[in-house]
Amino acid sequence: MKKLIKQNKELASLVKDAKSFYPTVNVKHSVLRSVFRHIKANPLPEKLDGANLLGTSMLSPYRYLVKQAFRMRAERKRHFAETGEEVLFRKSVFYLRLIRIIPVIILAMLLLAGGTAMAANAALPGDFLYPYKTGVNERIGSLAAFTPEARAMVHAKYASRRLAEARALSFRGEIPPNAQAVLNTNFKFHAAKALALTEVLRQKGKEKEAEIVEKEFEAEMLTHKSIVGFDDDEGDDSLTDPSSNNSAPANNSAPGNSSTPGNSGKGKSDDGGQNKSKPDAPGSDNTRPATPPSTAPALEAANSVPTKIIPNKKDLAEINALVNSILKRERLNID
Amino acid sequence: MNNTERKFTEACEEHFDALYRYCFFKTSSRDTAQDLVQETYLKAWNYLMKGEEIKNLKAFFYRILNNLIIDEYRKKKTVSLDLLSEKGFDPGVNETERMENQIDGERAMKLLKKIPEMYREVIFMRYVQELSLKEMADILDQSENAIAVKVHRGLKKVEKFFNNSRTK
Numbered sequence: 001m002k003k004l005i006k007q008n009k010e011l012a013s014l015v016k017d018a019k020s021f022y023p024t025v026n027v028k029h030s031v032l033r034s035v036f037r038h039i040k041a042n043p044l045p046e047k048l049d050g051a052n053l054l055g056t057s058m059l060s061p062y063r064y065l066v067k068q069a070f071r072m073r074a075e076r077k078r079h080f081a082e083t084g085e086e087v088l089f090r091k092s093v094f095y096l097r098l099i100r101i102i103p104v105i106i107l108a109m110l111l112l113a114g115g116t117a118m119a120a121n122a123a124l125p126g127d128f129l130y131p132y133k134t135g136v137n138e139r140i141g142s143l144a145a146f147t148p149e150a151r152a153m154v155h156a157k158y159a160s161r162r163l164a165e166a167r168a169l170s171f172r173g174e175i176p177p178n179a180q181a182v183l184n185t186n187f188k189f190h191a192a193k194a195l196a197l198t199e200v201l202r203q204k205g206k207e208k209e210a211e212i213v214e215k216e217f218e219a220e221m222l223t224h225k226s227i228v229g230f231d232d233d234e235g236d237d238s239l240t241d242p243s244s245n246n247s248a249p250a251n252n253s254a255p256g257n258s259s260t261p262g263n264s265g266k267g268k269s270d271d272g273g274q275n276k277s278k279p280d281a282p283g284s285d286n287t288r289p290a291t292p293p294s295t296a297p298a299l300e301a302a303n304s305v306p307t308k309i310i311p312n313k314k315d316l317a318e319i320n321a322l323v324n325s326i327l328k329r330e331r332l333n334i335d
Numbered sequence: 336m337n338n339t340e341r342k343f344t345e346a347c348e349e350h351f352d353a354l355y356r357y358c359f360f361k362t363s364s365r366d367t368a369q370d371l372v373q374e375t376y377l378k379a380w381n382y383l384m385k386g387e388e389i390k391n392l393k394a395f396f397y398r399i400l401n402n403l404i405i406d407e408y409r410k411k412k413t414v415s416l417d418l419l420s421e422k423g424f425d426p427g428v429n430e431t432e433r434m435e436n437q438i439d440g441e442r443a444m445k446l447l448k449k450i451p452e453m454y455r456e457v458i459f460m461r462y463v464q465e466l467s468l469k470e471m472a473d474i475l476d477q478s479e480n481a482i483a484v485k486v487h488r489g490l491k492k493v494e495k496f497f498n499n500s501r502t503k
């Protein structure tokens with residue numbers, strides 16, 4: 001219409017006038033009445049009762065409401081113009097209010113949800129909104145990532161977030177009773193996901209992407225290395241495995257090999273693709289080195305930090321087990 | 336009242352004004368418009384009763400109405416087509432309850448009728464009835480492209496036409 005006005009004012013004004021031409025209410029009602037009568041007198045045959053003869057052009061409920069509201073308002077106006085009497089169509093008022101209120105309600109709900117999400121993002125374990133953060137925000141985040149690369153990245157990010165939270169908690173001084181266990185489990189979950197997805201990438205032949213993700217993951221770990229340590233020296237940590245005392249020195253040598261995981265991963269990825277029945281061996285070999293290089297350097301710092309959530313030897317084993325189980329599932333999905 | 340009946344009656348109500356206007360534009364008679372639109376509805380319903388499916392009810396109404404209008408022309412042709420159209424230009428129809436804007440509307444329609452016949456219909460359908468190109472293609476049984484071209488040319492013609500007839 002705007003375009004038309006620009007092109008030809010004369011025609012546009014004629015068109016506007018012509019649109020204001022409509023039948024009188026009487027005419028309309030008399031025609032509709034006789035049509036209704038005809039329909040009542042000649043109903044559809046019974047066999048067509050459930051048939052969908054008029055196509056499936058469904059209006060969305062809201063658009064339907066809008067349409068109804070405006071139609072009724074037009075009707076009311078016309079009635080007023082013709083007879084001069086103001087009739088209150090209760091329904092029309094109701095619809096008009098409804099179509100105004102619905103967007104407001106939806107907007108308010110969105111804002112509320114958004115606000116909660118924003119607030120939740122800053123939550124720490126033990127906070128009221130923390131379950132919202134891990135349960136809703138992060139789940140949505142990981143669902144929103146479609147490619148394996150993106151998903152691996154997201155999980156790596158979340159794993160490192162757990163570390164950041166542990167640090168924040170330790171700065172705060174007071175540590176809620178369950179926090180350590182919660183952080184630990186959650187970290188293991190995300191770390192395992194990230195590692196498993198890297199492995200999947202490798203098996204799909206996306207060596208480059210896998211390496212990028214791995215580097216990113218390592219970098220994230222290094223950022224928080226002050227918290228990442230082995231719980232080998234403190235007996236009071238409930239998760240500590242007695243055997244980790246022995247394993248800590250062994251892992252100490254890892255920093256020197258920090259460049260190896262990529263290479264060893266390359267070497268073994270072929271095997272992983274070939275013998276699908278036995279995924280455990282390559283999986284654990286590939287993924288195990290990915291964490292220790294970054295975690296081990298933090299060993300010295302470990303003592304100064306009250307919350308060391310990860311990973312001791314037992315946790316590493318758990319992560320590996322998780323990785324393998326995830327890999328098994330992913331493989332099923334791929335085939 | 337089952338689903339089909341409800342949908343159908345709702346559509347009847349919704350499209351009545353537009354169909355009536357369209358028919359009035361082509362026949363220049365309120366009575367004919369009323370009769371033909373009613374006839375259209377009944378025909379459409381009878382078609383449904385045969386168990387036929389209608390994908391786009393709006394376009395279907397227009398198609399039936401178009402055919403009815405053509406039939407109407409033929410019927411009156413024996414009298415004289417010129418006479419009919421002349422009669423159309425005569426505003427002396429007995430309608431006491433007509434209002435200001437209604438008169439404007441009728442006047443506008445009559446002016447629009449001066450557009451060359453080839454383009455008159457498409458321009459009316461496109462701009463007054465606000466039909467989409469796709470709907471028009473359905474109704475007129477032509478390709479969307481052909482109709483778009485027609486509308487475009489029609490607009491150009493109209494420009495010349497109104498510029499000549501009006502101040503300028």
